[in-house]
Amino acid sequence: MKTLPALLFTAFLLLVPVAAETQPVETELPGVTAEVVELRQTGGVLRLAVRFANSGEAKKDEFNRYTFDRIVLVDVKSKRKHLPLKDANGQYIGGPIGDWTSGGRIALKIPNKQSTVLWAYFEPVAPGTVMNVEVPYVFPFENVPVTEGTGKVFASGTAGSTPSGVRATIVSARRADQVLNVRLRIEPEKGETADTLHNRLDSYFYFKDVFLFDPAAKRKYPLVKDTEGYFQAQPLTVKMDGGRFIHDWRKTTLVSLAFQAPPDTVQRADLLLPQFLPFEAVTIEGLGGAAAGGIAAAGKTLGLEGALKELKAEVTATAITIDLAADVLFDFDKAAIKKEAEPSLQNLATVLKANSAAAVTIEGHTDAKGADAYNQTLSEQRAASVKQWLVTNAQVNGANISTRGWGKSKPVTHNAKPDGSDDPEGRAKNRRVQIIVRKGA
Numbered sequence: 001m002k003t004l005p006a007l008l009f010t011a012f013l014l015l016v017p018v019a020a021e022t023q024p025v026e027t028e029l030p031g032v033t034a035e036v037v038e039l040r041q042t043g044g045v046l047r048l049a050v051r052f053a054n055s056g057e058a059k060k061d062e063f064n065r066y067t068f069d070r071i072v073l074v075d076v077k078s079k080r081k082h083l084p085l086k087d088a089n090g091q092y093i094g095g096p097i098g099d100w101t102s103g104g105r106i107a108l109k110i111p112n113k114q115s116t117v118l119w120a121y122f123e124p125v126a127p128g129t130v131m132n133v134e135v136p137y138v139f140p141f142e143n144v145p146v147t148e149g150t151g152k153v154f155a156s157g158t159a160g161s162t163p164s165g166v167r168a169t170i171v172s173a174r175r176a177d178q179v180l181n182v183r184l185r186i187e188p189e190k191g192e193t194a195d196t197l198h199n200r201l202d203s204y205f206y207f208k209d210v211f212l213f214d215p216a217a218k219r220k221y222p223l224v225k226d227t228e229g230y231f232q233a234q235p236l237t238v239k240m241d242g243g244r245f246i247h248d249w250r251k252t253t254l255v256s257l258a259f260q261a262p263p264d265t266v267q268r269a270d271l272l273l274p275q276f277l278p279f280e281a282v283t284i285e286g287l288g289g290a291a292a293g294g295i296a297a298a299g300k301t302l303g304l305e306g307a308l309k310e311l312k313a314e315v316t317a318t319a320i321t322i323d324l325a326a327d328v329l330f331d332f333d334k335a336a337i338k339k340e341a342e343p344s345l346q347n348l349a350t351v352l353k354a355n356s357a358a359a360v361t362i363e364g365h366t367d368a369k370g371a372d373a374y375n376q377t378l379s380e381q382r383a384a385s386v387k388q389w390l391v392t393n394a395q396v397n398g399a400n401i402s403t404r405g406w407g408k409s410k411p412v413t414h415n416a417k418p419d420g421s422d423d424p425e426g427r428a429k430n431r432r433v434q435i436i437v438r439k440g441a
Contacts, residue, residue: 022144024053027137029063031055032110034138037117038153039073039131041146043268043281044216045085046122048073049153050135052108053115063137065105068092071120072134076143082131084120087220088346088394089306094120096162096275097209109163117153117162117277121215154280156268161201161276165192166249168276176288179224179232180212180261182271187252201275205255206244207231209274212259214266217395221260221269232258261288304354307347319438320351323412326366326382326431335381337389345386348435349394356397359438362386364405367427368415372407379405386433 024033031054038049048071071094073082085093090103096116098107110116118135125131125146133141158169171183208231212221223231230236230243234256237245247253262269264287271279314321329341337345352360364379383403390396408415411430417423 022141025138025141027052029110029137032137034135036133036141036144038151039133039144039146040151041124041127041148042151043270044124044218046073046082046124046146047151047154047280048120048122048133049277050118050133051115052110052118054110054112056113063108063110065098065101065107066136067102068094068104068106068120069102070134070136071118073122074132074134074140075125076130076132082122082125084122085218086343086346088350090343090346092120093213093220093272094118095272095278111163114163114165116164119153119162119277121213151280154278156279156281156283159271159273159277159279160189163201165189166201166276168255168273168279170271170279170282171254173271173282173284175261175264175284175286178261178288180221180259180284182212182257182259182282184255184257185252186247186255188250192250201247201249203246203249204238204244205247206241206274207233207236207257208242208244209272210257211272212262213270213272213278214262215270217266219262220272221262224258224260264288304350307350310347311344311351313351317439319436320355322348322351322435322437324348324386324433324435325428326364326433327428329386329433330382333378335378335385337385341389342393345389346394348386349390349396351437352390352396352401353394355437355439356400358400360401361436361438362401362403363434363436364403365410365412365430365432365434366408367430368408368411369427370408376405376407379407381405382433386435 022036024035027034032052033055034050034052036049037051038047040047068084071084074080075082086103087093091100092104094104096107098105106118108116108118127148129146131144131146133144158167160167166186166188168184168186171185173180173182207223210223210233213219214221223233225242226232230239233243235245235253236243266284268281268283271282308315308320311322324344328344329337331338362383364381364383366375366379380403383405387398387401387403390401391398408430413426413429414423415427415430
């Protein structure tokens with residue numbers, strides 16, 4: 001029979017959160033096992049890390065690429081599914097990235113007797129949440145608890161490559177004059193040789209895939225480009241894709257990176273490098289970042305130009321005008337935002353954040369079918385829904401945004417053909433939400 005202290009100790013153990021780790025299990029890949037090594041919430045994001053290990057029995061070390069939407073967390077209690085975070089350009093926050101097809105595909109390369117860590121960021125969840133973790137090639141990991149606090153995989157001052165073999169260490173991260181300069185030392189792990197590193201890692205280091213990430217604001221900061229269109233980074237040995245360098249992983253390399261500086265209120269941020277695990281909560285020294293809500297002018301166009309292009313925006317010296325098709329934003333006769341509308345609205349948020357001082361008007365329009373009063377109300381509700389989504393889901397400041405509805409009173413084309421018959425294509429063009437950004441305001 002257990003004594004009272006023993007019973008109390010047992011009860012205490014039952015109350016202590018179990019670490020978010022699992023035991024290695026078999027996969028569909030011969031000789032490869034997988035395990036969840038981290039499911040942890042900190043800094044405003046939920047971080048997942050799954051380690052794949054090659055025992056040496058696998059006949060190959062590189063496997064088919066798959067998109068990040070196949071990595072799913074399922075809340076055991078609510079059954080709600082969670083997909084990895086995407087940025088405003090539709091790119092997933094995760095790695096290791098093989099290419100950016102469909103928002104990003106995973107390059108699962110697992111060298112002989114080595115391991116590769118698959119990682120991704122998710123929206124935060126309620127404390128105590130328990131998840132089932134679904135990743136390709138393996139049965140779902142069941143009942144994995146979300147933990148908090150310090151983790152074992154992600155660190156602030158150093159990060160290992162994935163696949164393993166090389167380590168990057170931060171020398172300094174200093175902000176001044178709207179630029180954040182980060183200096184790194186990249187060197188092989190102890191015991192690694194030319195033979196062990198050969199073909200394990202891609203020799204090309206792409207600066208276009210380097211970002212600073214503020215997890216609290218869910219915002220990425222790219223490298224600044226110079227007047228010739230090259231990233232301000234060294235060493236830059238190949239002038240393609242904005243710049244990259246060919247890395248000899250056997251040697252120590254000193255790397256300098258110049259980012260758009262986040263606002264001075266951001267004291268820590270994650271550093272995301274291709275082929276490396278993220279640096280978590282890197283301490284940023286110094287002041288001189290962009291004002292809150294703004295983007296450093298030197299790198300402003302990196303995200304903004306892509307968003308304007310995707311939205312087919314009309315840009316003049318004084319205003320930006322954007323038309324979003326109502327059929328993309330809403331279901332028929334509804335004012336609730338559809339899931340499919342999120343990429344367009346994220347691009348819109350990028351434009352508004354880059355013009356945070358501008359006065360913005362969001363206007364709803366309908367086609368000519370239905371009563372005037374009904375169309376007027378629907379157009380007002382749709383304009384308000386777009387504003388609410390931007391404020392709630394993209395943290396856009398709503399103070400400068402006004403909304404109104406025009407019903408069917410301002411068509412851009414005819415609702416009927418010359419013979420009086422219905423014109424579905426014309427009506428579809430008239431069903432829209434128009435956003436006017438007055439830059440001089």
